[in-house]
Amino acid sequence: xxxxxxxxxxxxxxxxxxxxxxxxxxxxxxxxxxxxxxxxxxxxxxxxxxxxxxxxxxxxxxxxxxxxxxxxxxxxxxxxxxxxxxxxxxxxxxxxxxxxxxxxxxxxxxxxxxxxxxxxxxxxxxxxxxxxxxxxxxxxxxxxxxxxxxxxxxxxxxxxxxxxxxxxxxxxx
Amino acid sequence: xxxxxxxxxxxxxxxxxxxxxxxxxxxxxxxxxxxxxxxxxxxxxxxxxxxxxxxxxxxxxxxxxxxxxxxxxxxxxxxxxxxxxxxxxxxxxxxxxxxxxxxxxxxxxxxxxxxxxxxxxxxxxxxxxxxxxxxxxxxxxxxxxxxxxxxxxxxxxxxxxxxxxxxxxxxxxxxxxxxxxxxxxxxxxxxxxxxxxxxxxxxxxxxxxxxxxxxxxxxxxxxxxxxxxxxxxxxxxxxxxxxxxxxxxxxxxxxxxxxxxxxxxxxxxxxxxxxxxxxxxxxxxxxxxxxxxxxxxxxxxxxxxxxxxxxxxxxxxxxxxxxxxxxxxxxxxxxxxxxxxxxxxxxxxxxxxxxxxxxxxxxxxxxxxxxxxxxxxxxxxxxxxxxxxxxxxxxxxxxxxxxxxxxxxxxxxxxxxxxxxxxxxxxxxxxxxxxxxxxxxxxxxxxxxxxxxxxxxxxxxxxxxxxxxxxxxxxxxxxxxxxxxxxxxxxxxxxxxxxxxxxxxxxxxxx
Numbered sequence: 001x002x003x004x005x006x007x008x009x010x011x012x013x014x015x016x017x018x019x020x021x022x023x024x025x026x027x028x029x030x031x032x033x034x035x036x037x038x039x040x041x042x043x044x045x046x047x048x049x050x051x052x053x054x055x056x057x058x059x060x061x062x063x064x065x066x067x068x069x070x071x072x073x074x075x076x077x078x079x080x081x082x083x084x085x086x087x088x089x090x091x092x093x094x095x096x097x098x099x100x101x102x103x104x105x106x107x108x109x110x111x112x113x114x115x116x117x118x119x120x121x122x123x124x125x126x127x128x129x130x131x132x133x134x135x136x137x138x139x140x141x142x143x144x145x146x147x148x149x150x151x152x153x154x155x156x157x158x159x160x161x162x163x164x165x166x167x168x169x170x171x172x173x
Numbered sequence: 174x175x176x177x178x179x180x181x182x183x184x185x186x187x188x189x190x191x192x193x194x195x196x197x198x199x200x201x202x203x204x205x206x207x208x209x210x211x212x213x214x215x216x217x218x219x220x221x222x223x224x225x226x227x228x229x230x231x232x233x234x235x236x237x238x239x240x241x242x243x244x245x246x247x248x249x250x251x252x253x254x255x256x257x258x259x260x261x262x263x264x265x266x267x268x269x270x271x272x273x274x275x276x277x278x279x280x281x282x283x284x285x286x287x288x289x290x291x292x293x294x295x296x297x298x299x300x301x302x303x304x305x306x307x308x309x310x311x312x313x314x315x316x317x318x319x320x321x322x323x324x325x326x327x328x329x330x331x332x333x334x335x336x337x338x339x340x341x342x343x344x345x346x347x348x349x350x351x352x353x354x355x356x357x358x359x360x361x362x363x364x365x366x367x368x369x370x371x372x373x374x375x376x377x378x379x380x381x382x383x384x385x386x387x388x389x390x391x392x393x394x395x396x397x398x399x400x401x402x403x404x405x406x407x408x409x410x411x412x413x414x415x416x417x418x419x420x421x422x423x424x425x426x427x428x429x430x431x432x433x434x435x436x437x438x439x440x441x442x443x444x445x446x447x448x449x450x451x452x453x454x455x456x457x458x459x460x461x462x463x464x465x466x467x468x469x470x471x472x473x474x475x476x477x478x479x480x481x482x483x484x485x486x487x488x489x490x491x492x493x494x495x496x497x498x499x500x501x502x503x504x505x506x507x508x509x510x511x512x513x514x515x516x517x518x519x520x521x522x523x524x525x526x527x528x529x530x531x532x533x534x535x536x537x538x539x540x541x542x543x544x545x546x547x548x549x550x551x552x553x554x555x556x557x558x559x560x561x562x563x564x565x566x567x568x569x570x571x572x573x574x575x576x577x578x579x580x581x582x583x584x585x586x587x588x589x590x591x592x593x594x595x596x597x598x599x600x601x602x603x604x605x606x607x608x609x610x611x612x613x614x615x616x617x618x619x620x621x622x623x624x625x626x627x628x629x630x631x632x633x634x635x636x637x638x639x640x641x642x643x644x645x646x647x648x649x650x651x652x653x654x655x656x657x658x659x660x661x662x663x664x665x666x667x668x669x670x671x672x673x674x675x676x677x678x679x680x681x682x683x684x
Contacts, residue, residue, distance in 0.1 A: 034473065035435070037455030042397075042436055069456075076457040076614075077438035079397055095359030096554055097590045099604070100517035101545075133441060133608070135398050136362040137188050138590065139220035139515060139522025148400050152188030 022047045023055045027062035036063060037073055041080055050081040086121040086128040088166040091145040094131045097138035106142055109156050113163055127166050175208040176254045179227040179234070181284070183216035183369050184401035185362070190241060191224040197242045198226070201249055209254070215370020217284035218524030219271050221545075227266055230256040236263040271521060271540055276502060278490045278510050279483060280526045283370035289408055291416050294373045300424070302489030306381045307426045311341055314385035318488070320496030322508030327353055327444075327481030328556065328585040329661075330507075330574045336478060339468040340386040343476035350382045350391035351453065351472050351479045355437050355444035357396060358557025360516040360588035364482035366524055367512075368395070368402040371486075372409035373418070376432055378485035380423060381492055382478050383430040391430065392472065394449050396437040407434055441558075441612035445660050446479045448614055459614045460660045481586070483512060504530035507573035517554075517590040518544045529584075534568040536589060548593035552601075552677065556585025558608050559665035561672035562598065583668070598677035603631040605669040613662060620663025623654045627670065634681055644674065644681060 026043040030036050040059060044051050051074055060067045074080045092107055107118070110129060114122050121128040137143040140152030146162055180186075180195040195211055202209040219225060225238035235256040237248060244261060251259040263269055266284075277283075286293040294300070306314050319334030340348060352375065356364040368375060379391040395403055410432055413419045421429050435453055437443050443452045447461035450472050471477025487509065491499045500508045507529035513536055515522045520542035527536075537543070537550060544550055552562045555572075561582040563570075570576055577584045592601075606627030613620045630647045634640055651667035658664040674681060 035453050035455035038435065038438060038452065042438070063455075072457050073455070077440050079437075079439035095608075096558060096601070096604070097360045097517040099601075100590055100592045100596070132398060132439070133612070134357060134359045134361075136356060136365040136402075137185050138360045138362055138517060138588070139519070140185055140188055140223070141517060143188060145398070145400075150184050150188040150401070152185060 019048055019052050019054065020058075023052070023058050024062075027059060031062050037065070037070065038077075041074060041077075045080055049085050050083055053082060086125050087169070088126060088147055089128045089130065089145075090162070090166075091130045091132035091135075092118075093133070093135050093137075093141070093143045093145075095134040095138075097134075098142040101141040103142040106144075106154060106156065106159060110159060110163075113160070127163070175210050177210045177212060177229040178254070179212050179214045179229075180224060181216045181370075182213035182288070182401070182405075183223070183366060184399070185220045185366075186216055186223040186225070187401060189223050189239065193242050194224045194226065194240050194245070197245050201245050202254075205249065207254060212287050214286060215283045215288050216366060216524075217266060217272055218280065218366065218526075219269065219521070220523040221521050222263065225263075225266075228254055228256060232256060232265065234266045236266040236269065237261045238263060271523070271525075274540075275526050276510050276528055277526050278499065278502070279367065279374075279486050279512055280371070280524065281490070282374065283366060286371070288370050288372055288405055289412060291373070291412055291418075294371075298493065299373055299489075300377060300418070302492030303377050303381055303418075303424065305492050306384050307424060307428065311385050311387060314381065314492070315341055317492060317496040318385070321487075321491045321499040322496075322503070322506065323484065323487055323491060323499065324507070324574065325481060326483030326487070326511065326586065327446075328358075328583070330584070333480060333484050336468055336480070337382065337385050339466070340388070340476045340478050343469055345476050347390070347473075347475045348386055348388035349472040349475055349477040350379050350386070350388045350485075351446075351450065351467075351477050352379055352391060352393040352485055353444060353446060353449055353479060353481045354393050354395040354399075354402075355449060356399075356482070356586070357441040357444040358559075358586050358588050360554065360590035361514050361557060361586045362516070363512040363514055363524055363587065365399050365402050367482055367486050368399070369405050372406050373413060374486050374489055375406075375482055376409060376413050376419065378488035379432060380419065380430045381488050382480065382485060384423075384428060386476070386478055388476075388478065389429045389431065391432045392453055393432060393434050394437060394443070394453055395434060396444075397439055403434070403436060410434060440614075441608075442614045442660075442662055445614075445662060447660070449479070450477070457614070459616050460662075462659060483586070502528040504528070504571065504573050505575055507575065511572070511584070511587045513572070513587045513589060515541045515589055515591070518546055518550075518593050519591040520545045529573045530571045532569050532571055533563065533589070536572070537568065537591065541591065544591060544593045546593050546595075548595065550591055551594040551596055552592045552598060552673075554590040554592075554601075554669065555588070556583040557588050558605060559583075559661060559668055560585050560588070561668045562601065562676065563672070564676040566676075581668075582672075583665075598673040598680040599631065599635060602670045602673040602681075603628055603635075605666055605673075606631060609662060609666040617657070617659035617663060619654045619657045620659070620666070623650055623658075623663065624666060626650060627654075627666075631670075640682070647674070 222238035448458040609624035
């Protein structure tokens, strides 16, 4: 159990995956690509769920860039988190087509149910909620992405089912 | 006898349960000892009918939809594997009016074939364009493209053949093809559907572009918000390499062309072509000033053709059937077809590929069937988040580049987002400014600062604070954004804002 959101970062250090080796392996494997920085950051992000601050210096050295350049790229792109997310990540679409189908009500329902804002993680570390601007599922709006899976025609009821799934899986994990 | 059943793998279909339907279908068939072959095809684009399950019968493919797992027992009981009667039966797929009334050039194969099956691709006319291109000189390929009148489908509508000619004429040791698959506009999904439903066509189009301008490497910049498209495209690239469609010896010709896939990272501005180049080079997606044009100094400083997915995917058909064939569709200087996308509050949302020149009204009502809520359509945003909000009085405008530009609108990437009469246009104008503030790359001041000021001014109008003066201030601010921004992000954000003000002024006078 994670008693509070502020403790989550500490809790995450117990994740068995050795982040340093993930970072170094990404640099070794992808460093020779043209424009290697984004592929490297994606690789680290996919494996760890975020780009640890310690990655900046290692990548900078590996690619012969300044740390400022690496930090600048990480902070520019919405996708790259610098702290660990919850066990499940929900990205709710905020773009126009989903708004036309009531996504603002869904957003209010989602944040109220979880008691957190967008770009936030629940205290128990089960769910992170982020905005996304279009999933290309605009004919079946409103849409969201949950752990990389697109869900269309989302209703409050469907959202509640998904949240229950997140919580139950979290308790079992 | 084995029956072939089609269950789409398109992410729109997956978003409403296509995987569950496919899995249960297999289980049911097995339990009843029926031999079935389940093909995971692309989508036909009738997205309100997804998951659209098709059964191959002697009469042709019979469609059922939308199919949920709960429908399957009744479908089997109705003998649907032989095309039996059932409330979800839609008849022959190709005779469904929504589909039958389209002109499918770019999406000719999408939904018909297994997207990753190379044999399917060739059996349905794939590679014919590339084979023709391999017999021609670069200048001849470019001439076919010029003749077709194809214009950039990403939004700007620049003649593709002219761009290619510039790159062909630019001397360099290395040139590139950069495919913009950063389909960030809300209400658009044609790039995604094509990539998930017919990926080899994009690779073929890029290869032809490479032959035409002398580029040996192509990069596809695909947005990270499309995980399913990424899976299909990376597998398609692997298989195309294995088949010798890409690589050092394209179709045994001795010519070289290789494609690399790069994934974006959630930035809308990276759909702007120069920001995309920066991102491909591993940098912040900051817009570059032009000149130099990317055609002269683009990716890694080399001459680069940058085209949208739809533009490159139109190329194989143009080469295979001739530039004049493509140019025989459309109106005026808007040649060919455009895959429009009906989205938002629309009853029959989906992809409609028709010749340019169709009216909005025909798309919204004849194809779209009005709103899904059953309320009147009040506003329609055409061309993504930087496109205008059109009122019903503009629905008879023909959708061609010139007619739309003359009216102060843009066709853009062909996305059409429908709102019913519950929409608050002041809130939509505010959102346009908010979106610009969130997604601005920050390089130029009007966009970076002006967007935030825009949100504040609209908030003041909403509060009723010095309303008339603030509306004027908002118009002034839009003038600055439109005329002083470095790229289309700041330059076009005024379009949704001003169209909301101009056509829905009543929404700006209530608190």
